[in-house]
Amino acid sequence: MTRLITAIGLLDSGQVRSVLGAAVLAPSTRNTQPWRFRCTSAGLELHADPDRALPVADAGGRELLLSCGAALFNVRTAIHALGAHPATTLLPRRDDPALLAVVRPFAARNPDRRLVRLAGAIPRRHTNRTPFEAAVIPDAVVAELRHAAEAEQAWLPLLDADQLDRLRDLTHRSHHAQTADPAFLAEWQRWTARSPGSRDGVPGNTGRTMPMEDEDWILAGSPDPLVVVVGSFDDKKADRIRAGQAMQRVLLTATAAGFDASFVSRPVEVPAVRAELRTLLGGGLWPQIVLRLGRGTPSWTPRRSLDDVLLEPDRLRA
Ligand SMILES: Cc1cc2nc3c(=O)[nH]c(=O)nc-3n(C[C@H](O)[C@H](O)[C@H](O)COP(=O)(O)O)c2cc1C
Known part of the structure; x- marks a missing residue:
């Protein structure tokens, strides 16, 4: 079943899809992709996915939060590059600890060139797992x-x-x-x-x-x-x-x-x-x-589809 991606604030549904596409390209510990997203008319919610935790290597869930933080940065950066301001609230609901952030794209603005450059790097970034060249970083x-x-x-x-x-x-x-x-x-x-x-x-x-x-x-x-x-x-x-x-x-x-x-x-x-x-x-x-x-030779690592990481609007609030 294809899940519904709605417009959010200034972004139409196609733009929201591209933001989500950027989000899931984030690095994650062991490529667990421990995140889920929910689109509401008010904002894009980022949820931790406890079923994708590493209870032994990451007993406190610290790396899970780092991974979700990386996805959140991609969301914010992609929204910036689309010309909107991503107003972000961390941990908005005490009664819902898995809800890590809500991002509301609002207030059209001229994209910051530095952030547009970073947005362009999102699909090009891959973890390196080969020996490095003897390159000096300026x-x-x-x-x-x-x-x-x-x-x-x-x-x-x-x-x-x-x-x-x-x-x-x-x-x-x-x-x-x-x-x-x-x-x-x-x-x-x-x-x-x-x-x-x-x-x-x-x-x-x-x-x-x-x-x-x-x-x-x-x-x-x-x-x-x-x-x-x-x-x-x-x-x-x-x-x-x-x-x-x-x-x-x-x-x-x-x-x-x-x-x-x-x-x-x-x-x-x-x-x-x-x-x-x-x-x-x-x-x-x-x-x-x-x-x-x-400087190394990074390799590509797969991702789940957006359908796999999207929560239905009613699934969490029930
Ligand atoms: C918190 C965290 C810890 C990671 N630790 C390692 C690691 O120890 N060794 C490694 O090869 N990759 C590590 N990675 C990279 C992930 O394996 C990688 O992000 C994931 O496989 C997706 O691949 P990509 O980064 O190329 O998109 C880590 C990533 C994160 C976010």
């Missing part, structure tokens, strides 16, 4: 990446060579803790060894069956790789949604500048190791995700 691009995080109320510390050594250590420790847990391995297999034709999960043909060796080459490189951490100033639900928006803004900024990114989630997934990473960053920030930026 200082001007590094400054843009930092501004991208700050514009979304997050911070983007760059790791120096000593911190990078410590991060490699922390990543190995997380790896050993996680792979000693059969439940972690079962969950990993479930989402990474998907059959051909599957519309979610990380397909087997991206070359990953076991977690560790990939992080080794992601964090390796000569000259020293550019490794950054998206950090938030607090670690509550709204901070994590904001951090996801910041992460996506950083990723799209890199894509628009011609660079690629790989994720290093291991050291942030194990709470004790995450606490050490927080100390390594000076203790004032909550590390949310580690990214390696550079």
